[in-house]
Amino acid sequence: MSTHLFSARDMTCALPAPEGEKTIFRGLSFDIDAGEIVDLVGPSGSGKSSLLTAFARLNPHAHGTMSLEGRASAEFSPQQWRRMVAYLPQQPVLIGENVADVIRLPWTLAIRNERHADNTDAASQSKSYGRRHHRSIWGSTHSGTDALPDSTIRSTLDAMGCEDIDLARAPHDLSGGQAARVSLARTLLTDPKLLLADEVDAGLDDDNAAKVATILSHAAQRGMAVIRIRHRPPDGVATRTVTLDKGVLR
Numbered sequence: 035m036s037t038h039l040f041s042a043r044d045m046t047c048a049l050p051a052p053e054g055e056k057t058i059f060r061g062l063s064f065d066i067d068a069g070e071i072v073d074l075v076g077p078s079g080s081g082k083s084s085l086l087t088a089f090a091r092l093n094p095h096a097h098g099t100m101s102l103e104g105r106a107s108a109e110f111s112p113q114q115w116r117r118m119v120a121y122l123p124q125q126p127v128l129i130g131e132n133v134a135d136v137i138r139l140p141w142t143l144a145i146r147n148e149r150h151a152d153n154t155d156a157a158s159q160s161k162s163y164g165r166r167h168h169r170s171i172w173g174s175t176h177s178g179t180d181a182l183p184d185s186t187i188r189s190t191l192d193a194m195g196c197e198d199i200d201l202a203r204a205p206h207d208l209s210g211g212q213a214a215r216v217s218l219a220r221t222l223l224t225d226p227k228l229l230l231a232d233e234v235d236a237g238l239d240d241d242n243a244a245k246v247a248t249i250l251s252h253a254a255q256r257g258m259a260v261i262r263i264r265h266r267p268p269d270g271v272a273t274r275t276v277t278l279d280k281g282v283l284r
């Protein structure tokens with residue numbers, strides 16, 4: 035489709051409604067390059083979350099044409115796509131007994147899936163692409179702890195300015211700011227190419243919001259593309275801002 039890292043064309047979202055269909059947006063186009071941070075703003079209810087979930091192929095009411103690094107989204111299974119186009123919701127969902135387990139969860143699930151895939155003969159071309167890809171990201175197939183030892187999690191969190199987060203802490207004992215950063219760290223460690231951050235700094239104090247912005251900024255410097263939905267005042271981190279209003283992106 036293009037040479038952009040990610041491109042979307044003709045994105046349309048229409049919800050079932052008593053009077054027929056309610057169109058949230060129609061025919062939207064969007065491009066983003068590696069290393070960019072784009073803020074997506076607009077009035078409440080204008081469809082910002084619907085657009086991001088459409089990009090992540092998580093929105094059953096949306097359709098359009100998308101590509102990543104020049105490859106059409108249809109070449110990827112939804113799971114393969116979402117590993118590279120990761121959607122981060124506002125409310126962190128932290129599953130595990132402690133922070134280390136929470137961060138390791140994608141590896142644990144991937145290894146389980148890999149074992150399942152290796153035990154079946156349904157190795158289509160797209161599946162084999164997925165296995166190669168995730169081995170390259172996640173390295174080991176032995177166990178979640180082998181693939182992502184505590185020492186790696188610790189050093190990664192420290193490098194993200196999360197020295198205050200104890201790996202042994204139960205997720206329900208984390209503050210809102212810590213929970214937001216753990217959720218973000220878990221997703222960044224899976225190394226997506228495009229991160230879709232849906233109001234991840236909403237409800238945080240200024241200090242924690244700044245920490246989240248710094249983490250995202252460093253990820254972008256390493257080549258990740260980031261789209262942020264934000265309702266806070268501009269923080270100087272975005273490379274550009276786009277507005278979604280009345281179904282139009284400008």
Ligand SMILES: Nc1ncnc2c1ncn2[C@@H]1O[C@H](COP(=O)(O)OP(=O)(O)OP(=O)(O)O)[C@@H](O)[C@H]1O
Nearest residue numbers: 049058076077078079080081082083084085263278
């Ligand atoms: N699952 C759903 N079922 C019914 N209506 C929905 C659903 N999801 C979103 N909507 C509607 O679609 C429209 C767009 O919602 P969306 O959450 O995408 O907007 P938004 O711009 O992200 O809003 P906000 O800034 O308040 O989070 C709204 O009118 C909303 O009520």
